[in-house]
Amino acid sequence: VDKPKSILVIFGATGDLANRKLFPSIYRLYKNGKLSEDFAVVGVARRPLTNEDFRSNVEHSVTSSRPENEQINADFFSHFYYQPFDVTDLASYQKLKSLLHSLDEKHHTGENRIFYLAMAPNFFGTIAENLKNEGLTDTNGWSRLVIEKPFGHDYPSAKKLNEQIRQAFNEDQIYRIDHYLGKEMVQNIEVIRFANAMFEPLWNNQYIANIQITSSETLGVGERGRYYDKSGALRDMVQNHMLQMLALLAMEPPIKLTPDEIRSEKVKVLRALRDMTAENVDHYFVRGQYGHGISNGEKVDGYRDETAIESDSNTETFVAGKLMIDNFRWAGVPFYIRTGKRMEIKATEIVIQFKDLPMNLYFNKGKDIQPNLLVIHIHPDEGVTLHLNAEKRGVGTTSTPVKLNYYSHNEDKINTPEAYEVLLYDCMLGDSTNFTHWDEVALSWKFVDVISQAWQNKKANFPNYESGSMGPKESNQLLDKDGFHWWSI
Numbered sequence: 307v308d309k310p311k312s313i314l315v316i317f318g319a320t321g322d323l324a325n326r327k328l329f330p331s332i333y334r335l336y337k338n339g340k341l342s343e344d345f346a347v348v349g350v351a352r353r354p355l356t357n358e359d360f361r362s363n364v365e366h367s368v369t370s371s372r373p374e375n376e377q378i379n380a381d382f383f384s385h386f387y388y389q390p391f392d393v394t395d396l397a398s399y400q401k402l403k404s405l406l407h408s409l410d411e412k413h414h415t416g417e418n419r420i421f422y423l424a425m426a427p428n429f430f431g432t433i434a435e436n437l438k439n440e441g442l443t444d445t446n447g448w449s450r451l452v453i454e455k456p457f458g459h460d461y462p463s464a465k466k467l468n469e470q471i472r473q474a475f476n477e478d479q480i481y482r483i484d485h486y487l488g489k490e491m492v493q494n495i496e497v498i499r500f501a502n503a504m505f506e507p508l509w510n511n512q513y514i515a516n517i518q519i520t521s522s523e524t525l526g527v528g529e530r531g532r533y534y535d536k537s538g539a540l541r542d543m544v545q546n547h548m549l550q551m552l553a554l555l556a557m558e559p560p561i562k563l564t565p566d567e568i569r570s571e572k573v574k575v576l577r578a579l580r581d582m583t584a585e586n587v588d589h590y591f592v593r594g595q596y597g598h599g600i601s602n603g604e605k606v607d608g609y610r611d612e613t614a615i616e617s618d619s620n621t622e623t624f625v626a627g628k629l630m631i632d633n634f635r636w637a638g639v640p641f642y643i644r645t646g647k648r649m650e651i652k653a654t655e656i657v658i659q660f661k662d663l664p665m666n667l668y669f670n671k672g673k674d675i676q677p678n679l680l681v682i683h684i685h686p687d688e689g690v691t692l693h694l695n696a697e698k699r700g701v702g703t704t705s706t707p708v709k710l711n712y713y714s715h716n717e718d719k720i721n722t723p724e725a726y727e728v729l730l731y732d733c734m735l736g737d738s739t740n741f742t743h744w745d746e747v748a749l750s751w752k753f754v755d756v757i758s759q760a761w762q763n764k765k766a767n768f769p770n771y772e773s774g775s776m777g778p779k780e781s782n783q784l785l786d787k788d789g790f791h792w793w794s795i
């Protein structure tokens with residue numbers, strides 16, 4: 307196992323992401339022997355904590371995410387340090403610089419640094435510039451910048467942010483997080499496609515009728531109203547996670563599995579997306595906002611009654627869309643995407659529906675047989691299911707559907723690495739395959755900007771779906787028009 311040496315500096319170290327995801331992930335890397343003993347983590351944030359306070363926060367976050375009987379090596383926490391920080395005050399950077407120097411010596415970290423921005427995005431640019439100007443990136447090792455979403459709010463703001471951080475870091479030092487790319491089954495899309503002789507020959511408009519990507523959540527907006535009401539599902543989920551999954555499903559086989567080759571194939575998919583126009587948005591996209599209802603057996607409020615949400619908010623909490631990829635492989639094949647909050651189930655799944663056979667020799671209960679489906683379960687189950695017609699019962703021309711399953715339920719997956727664990731390790735190794743390049747970010751924003759513009763200019767008739775449902779009826783009509791329906795698997 308490669309054991310990279312580095313100091314990880316976390317901006318926003320008292321925040322939710324650091325506590326819920328980053329600290330437990332660092333611990334798992336340590337426990338699984340992927341971190342060398344030579345590492346340090348420096349937390350920075352506004353609050354005036356001491357190293358001891360910080361270590362006990364980390365301990366709390368790590369312990370609460372562990373199985374009860376697991377012994378935690380106390381030595382682990384001694385690698386954590388804290389510095390109160392004001393992102394606009396240059397003196398803070400100078401202090402951090404000398405702390406990093408001393409930790410380099412103490413922990414033999416080879417002057418390698420990861421600056422992880424896990425905080426509100428309005429300071430991303432400022433921090434990147436100050437890190438460079440104050441000399442924190444000027445070391446004998448490497449420096450990398452990890453950036454959480456949202457990467458901008460639309461194309462112009464993303465471009466501006468990118469220009470700012472590019473003043474200080476090169477593209478190959480920038481790791482833009484899309485945590486879906488750290489999910490095991492998202493990474494496996496490529497493997498399923500390119501390591502099996504039986505799929506790739508069928509992976510085109512001759513044999514595939516449509517592809518459906520669903521990422522539904524049962525939770526509402528929770529405590530994130532202030533961010534979410536200005537964002538909405540299109541920016542929050544479609545611009546990044548949904549389009550990334552679509553690109554992996556639709557890309558051409560890369561000539562090699564290097565970050566550059568894979569990225570260049572993904573970029574081509576995004577370039578081939580049929581452009582939306584103000585006039586055709588309603589034909590291709592549906593938006594929704596949840597009203598009150600029953601979620602997981604409990605009565606819940608509608609979106610407009612949640613904390614920090616305007617009582618007449620026009621923000622969408624649900625999006626369904628039909629995307630066309632106008633290239634040779636995919637001409638005519640709709641890619642349907644759907645994502646929303648307060649839906650019936652929490653699940654991320656991809657369904658590839660194959661075309662019907664030219665003629666039916668068999669019937670299932672008097673009806674036409676079901677099409678073949680390949681289902682990729684991303685979350686909570688992880689695996690694949692292939693739907694076949696394979697069982698002839700008794701006399702006559704009946705065939706019954708059967709499922710070939712290869713998957714494990716979430717509960718069995720306690721040892722699969724969390725997305726953040728995978729991504730942190732990749733970044734330490736300098737592997738940027740599962741991070742988003744600026745070209746992808748730019749194209750995705752350009753695609754969704756037209757839709758958000760159109761929606762902003764026209765008020766919706768919200769709320770239009772009940773909490774605990776699978777979204778507004780228009781989402782079903784979107785597929786009905788084409789003679790398809792959402793598969794609920």
Ligand code: BG6
Pocket residue numbers: 521523542543654685
């Ligand atoms: C985040 C969004 O990027 O993804 C959240 O900001 C959303 O709104 C989350 O809840 C969903 O991620 P996952 O891994 O739970 O599907």
